[in-house]
Amino acid sequence: MMNYGIQFWSNDDFIIEDGKVKVNHRHQPALIDIVKKVREDGYRGPLLLRFPHLIQKQINQIFKNFNHAIKTYHYDASFRAVFPLKVNQFPNFVLPLVRYAQELDYGLEAGSKAELILAMAYTRLGAPITVNGFKDREMISLGFIAASMGHDITLTIEGLGELETIIEVSKVMGKPCPNIGLRIRLHSTGVGIWAKSGGINAKFGLTSTELLEAVKMLEKSNLLKKFTMIHFHIGSQISDISPLKKAIREAGNIYVELRKMGAKHLKGVNIGGGLAIEYTQHEGKQDRNYTLEEFAGDVIFALKEIAKDKKEPAPDIYIESGRFIAASHAVLVAPVLELFSQEYTEDALNLKEKNPPLIEELVDLYKSINERYAIEYLHDSLDHLESLLTLFDLGYIDLQDRSNTEILVHLIIKKVIRILKHKNHSDIIRIQKEVQERYLLNCSFFQSIPDFWGLGQNFPVMPLDRLNTRPTRSASLWDITCDSDGEITFNIKRPLFLHDIDVKKEEYFLGFFLVGAYQEVLGMRHNLFTHPTEFTIEFNDDGHQIENLQEAQTILDVLDDIDYNTKEIERNLRQRIEESILDEETRKEVLGQLYVMLSENGYLRTVFNGER
CATH class of the missing domain: 1.20.58.930 (Methane Monooxygenase Hydroxylase; Chain G, domain 1)
Structure with missing residues (x-):
């Protein structure tokens, strides 16, 4: 049996038993059985499976580990967290997350007006809302409205111009004024693909000189008491703990210095996102060199020591780790359509x-x-x-x-x-190495795992069954787009082996795991392929059930979304068929077939065992 590195990346969320990948929860259903049940109901193409219990598990792990570190180091402040909506804004993710966060100090982070509206609508009053990214007067006004609704909202300032706008809006809208955070531009940088998030040349943040000017502006406008948080971010996937520890020390010292300057209401340090997850399937290729327990302990200990040395109160700690929360909850399943060497018999x-x-x-x-x-x-x-x-x-x-x-x-x-x-x-x-089998998958990598195409991000991939049979074919994976970049090539350093199967006689499904962070919201309509058919697996005492099943958009829906006049398209097609050389009976048949195709999604529909 080959386990496809499941011991490295799955965090015990999935296991292999009886040759199948199973969900390691309650009665442990097999993914292949769930997929076949949905396909029996006529759903074809790629499928996106959501597991809300994994959202809850990740939230609980973060709070458990940080609160344990607070207790261990006798840290005299609180831990709070927000989920950055940019990581996954889809309702079948966000609504379960909000439900699981009800009893915790867990809120939402917004980076646009639309996201802020979501945060205002769904965040529990008393839980934190943070607003990052560049803001105009309207977005800042939304922050004042949120404060008037009773939300604990912090507008994080990315530049002095935004602070000027807050001061102007406060004169018009009055109280209550939202809390104000200052994004600090650290000298410290992260590592890996997202390292440019930190450092002196980072896109966001105030320099030391600008921080000093911001404090003066707040004091002059009588808003210094609303300055409650500093914020930094050094990367979306921090693979090495050392840069984080350096950044914490730098931010901690900025925190105590600002308090000594008179910012006595400053009580929070937001360390941003970056808590890494493990994507690797191969020993010795790990994506992070620390555990969640170590991460939490290092943050708590470093800030405690700095505050103690400078005789200032320890800050409340905020975290915005979206990838850690979202990635594991979703699995993309793609059917194999063809093995390209199987005609060689x-x-x-x-x-x-x-x-x-x-x-x-x-x-x-x-x-x-x-x-x-x-x-x-x-x-x-x-x-x-x-x-x-x-x-x-x-x-x-x-x-x-x-x-x-x-x-x-x-x-x-x-x-x-x-x-x-x-x-x-x-x-x-x-x-x-030079003789891989090419497996054609009924999916679009550009739509469903765009970080593979754009950033070279690897996602764990494995068959859903036959795991008690050793795979022998070195595999390259092709999607059905007409783009040569839609290929995951065989990599001798990270080899993928699959089974030599005859897809004319048996179905074969591959699962891509840890795709719940960023992939859906970044997915593009390359070749006008749309979001896969998705559904949620909810567990209860009696077993599990499939909920929130949403079929992939039809071809007409996709064309309508990009502002084509679909009625005009239908009229043109009908007219050209009617004017064609076909006889009347054939024209009716062709027109009926065409309308059926327009009402289906654009993924390929294959014939298996004589059925569509």
């Missing part, structure tokens, strides 16, 4: 009575392969392939010879893999 061979000598040698290699000489014969066949392709380019062999060459080499490859399947994977990797 013995039945496809069409050998001549007299074949070129190199092809005769390939036939002999194929028939005589054994374990002792398997690698040697494989290398010989690949050499013959290159020679025969050169001969074709020079005109010395014909297209039938070329076809026989390709078929024989693929047959040899599959036979070698079958013979050596009991060997260590390092041996198989060595021979398969």
Whole structure:
């Protein structure tokens, strides 16, 4: 059995049992069984499965670990948290999150007017709301409205111009005024893809000089008492704890210095997001070098020591870790449509009575392969392939010879893999680097995992079943877009092996895990593919049930969303069919087929066992 590194990335959320991936919760249903149940109801294409209990689990873990550190280090302040809506704004994520946060000091962070409206509508009164990003007068006015509703809201200032606007709005709208936070531009930086979030050249934050000026402006406008928080952020996925510890020390010292300057109502330090999750499937390739317990302990201890040394009260600690909360709750499931080498079978061979000598040698290699000489014969066949392709380019062999060459080499490859399947994977990797199988998936990587395409982010991927059978094919994954970037190529450093299956006879599904953070909100309509059909799995004492099932948008809905006149499209299509050379009966049939297609989503609909 190959476990696809589930012990590294799953956090015990999923397990392998009876050859299937199962949800490690209550009665532990198999993902493949859930998927097949939905497909029996006629839903095709990719599926997005949501597990709200994993949202609750992640929230509880953060609060448990920080509150434990507070107790351990006798920290005399509180822990609070907000979820940044930019990470996932979809209602089937946000509404469960809000429900699970009711009894905790957990609110929402907004970075736009629309997100702020969501935060105002769904955050429990008394729980924190923070507002980050650039703001105009209207957005700042929304903050005043939220304060008047009774919300504990903090507007985080990104520049002195925003602070000027707050001062102006306060003169017009009066009390209550929202709390004011200052984003500080640290010298400290993070590491990895998102390291540019921190550092002196970061997009957001006030320099030391601007901080001093901001305090003067607040004092002059009699708003210094509303200055309650400083904020920093050094990256979305902090892989190394050392930069965080350095940033905490820097921010902690800024905090105590501002208080000594007279900002006595400053009582909070917001350390932003960045709490990393583990994406790796391979030993020695970990994405973070710390645990949540260590993360919380380092933050609490560092701020306690700084406050103690400078004889200032310890600050309340805020965190905005969205990736940690959201990533694990969603799984993308994509059906495999085709294996591209499966047309290479013995039945496809069409050998001549007299074949070129190199092809005769390939036939002999194929028939005589054994374990002792398997690698040697494989290398010989690949050499013959290159020679025969050169001969074709020079005109010395014909297209039938070329076809026989390709078929024989693929047959040899599959036979070698079958013979050596009991060997260590390092041996198989060595021979398969250049001979991967291409698996065509019914999904769009641009729509469903855009961080793979845009940032090179790896997501754990594995079959949903057959896990008691060793996979033997080194795999490259292709999506159904017409873009060459829609491919996850075989990587010898992070190899993916899948099963050699006949998709005409059996279904095969791959699951992409930890896709619940950013992927949905960043997903694009490349080729006009839309959000997958999604549903929620809710657990109860009697088992589980499928809720909130939302089918992927139809083709007409997608076109309407990007402002096409769909009625005009329908009229044009109908008119052109009516004016076509088809007879009347055929025109009616074609028009009916066309309307059916327009009312379905744009993903491929495959025939399996005679059914659509």
